[in-house]
Amino acid sequence: MSTLAWFALGSLAVWGWLALGQGFFWRTDQRLPPTRRGHARGEAGVSGRPDPWPYVIVVVPARDEAEVLPLSLPSLLAQEYPGVAEVILADDGSTDGTGRFAADLAGRYGGLPLTVVSPGEPEPGWTGKLWALRHGMALARARGPEFLLLTDADIAHEPDSLRLLVSAAVANDLDLVSQMARLRVESLWERLVVPAFVYFFAQLYPFRWINRARPLATAAAGGCVLLRTETAVAADVPDAIRQAVIDDVSMARAVRRAGGRIWLGLAERVDSVRPYPGLGELWRMVARSAYAQLRHSPLLLVGTVAGLVLVYLVPPVALVAGVLGGDAVAAWAGGAAWAVMAGTYVPMLRYYRQPLWLAPLLPFTAFLYLLMTVDSAVRHHRGGGAAWKGRTYSRPEATS
Known part of the structure; x- marks a missing residue:
């Protein structure tokens, strides 16, 4: 098999794990937990009178x-x-x-x-x-x-x-x-x-x-x-x-x-x-804290960039290159990984009441986030740090 096919298969394996083993992160059913009858404030307590609502x-x-x-x-x-x-x-x-x-x-x-x-x-x-x-x-x-x-x-x-x-x-x-x-x-x-x-x-x-x-x-x-x-x-x-x-x-x-x-x-x-x-505006919103999320670590930055490339960019590249170059394994694995990726994005698009044709565009958005993250690191190493509302915070977080 070609090197591209191996990368595509690796991406598909990662997506299989993400879809099933990462806490079903893509589901949007974690909403405010319900109040069980008899336990909410305002309902009758042990004394028969309503419990007071907290200040x-x-x-x-x-x-x-x-x-x-x-x-x-x-x-x-x-x-x-x-x-x-x-x-x-x-x-x-x-x-x-x-x-x-x-x-x-x-x-x-x-x-x-x-x-x-x-x-x-x-x-x-x-x-x-x-x-x-x-x-x-x-x-x-x-x-x-x-x-x-x-x-x-x-x-x-x-x-x-x-x-x-x-x-x-x-x-x-x-x-x-x-x-x-x-x-x-x-x-x-x-x-x-x-x-x-x-x-x-x-x-x-x-x-x-x-x-x-x-x-x-x-x-x-x-x-x-x-x-x-x-x-x-x-x-x-x-x-x-x-x-x-x-x-x-x-x-x-x-x-x-x-x-x-x-x-x-x-x-x-x-x-x-x-x-x-x-x-x-969106770029600045993400870039101001992206490198802080990586604890200002160059090693974590490299790993993050590599991970984004493998997980989000390899599937569409493998599909297109596989079809054009006659690499059936790369095309099949890349297409399958891209399909799983888009499928896991659909619930979030529905939550935001957005058209589902945006789902296949997730690799493009991930590429933007990759660039924002790199830009965040470049700003930090140039002394810019995390800038917000006229202030700059260049020091690492005290708590991680």
Whole structure:
């Protein structure tokens, strides 16, 4: 057999393992766990009276978010929560009047009480978001909530989102409940890149493995994290992860080390309203943290590039070259691997309500991600590091 045929067979074998042995990562059925009857807040307890709903404070770190706040903040203020809840927005050194604009929105829409705090520039060794979270969470803990909802400024919540999150946490005795917000998919580039972003994340951190009684993986999605206050204290969050660029995964690992139970799944009632209309915006979004995900390791970078080539690029190349060159084994194995790849991508496309003809284009999208990852490493070694909202973080993460 030809060398190309061997590579194609290797790719097909990897796809067989990914489809069946990687926690069924491609399935999209990990949604918010249901509340079992008799265990949800608001239902009759042992005394025959309803259990009180826990006190919750929503903490929103925000930096230069005046453009998206009208689409997100009112949804938090309008939460239909049966218990006591309030919102704290930590303005991370914004230059566009984010804090003042948030207060204006609260005055206009009403709803849950809003407090705006401005912690100032982060101290050395802190990322801006975690510095803002530190101050917002400290203020929240002083008020004694049972839960903290950590949610990004570009995340919009349906009116029952907070109630469903708390019900799931209480009913299932969870310390951290995180939902991967449904990202915006409107432009052509968003259609090509965004569903694949979530698909690749789930491939790295299979949700089923995270949600097992004996977990095989640990991760969270930073846009929407409901966290028990006592667990945050036990895990020393966010201080223990103050340098983390990929703060959501680092937070989940800190909570797991503290003995906390974690759940992660896809959202149905939580959406990101941040637009990424062009390839440039999406490129920067991925490249800012891709090399940090590889722990700034050149060896892991080489392995990742080789893996992406074998798994995503070899199948279409083998099929086309095999057909044109009369290599039946390469063509058959490459075509089969490409078919399995596209088939595993279909559920994510359906979740994002996208046309299924995008599934065979996954190799092209994977090639873009390969280039973004290499670019992330090049920026780091040139001293650029992870850049976001005018700040650059060149040092490795403190927590991995």
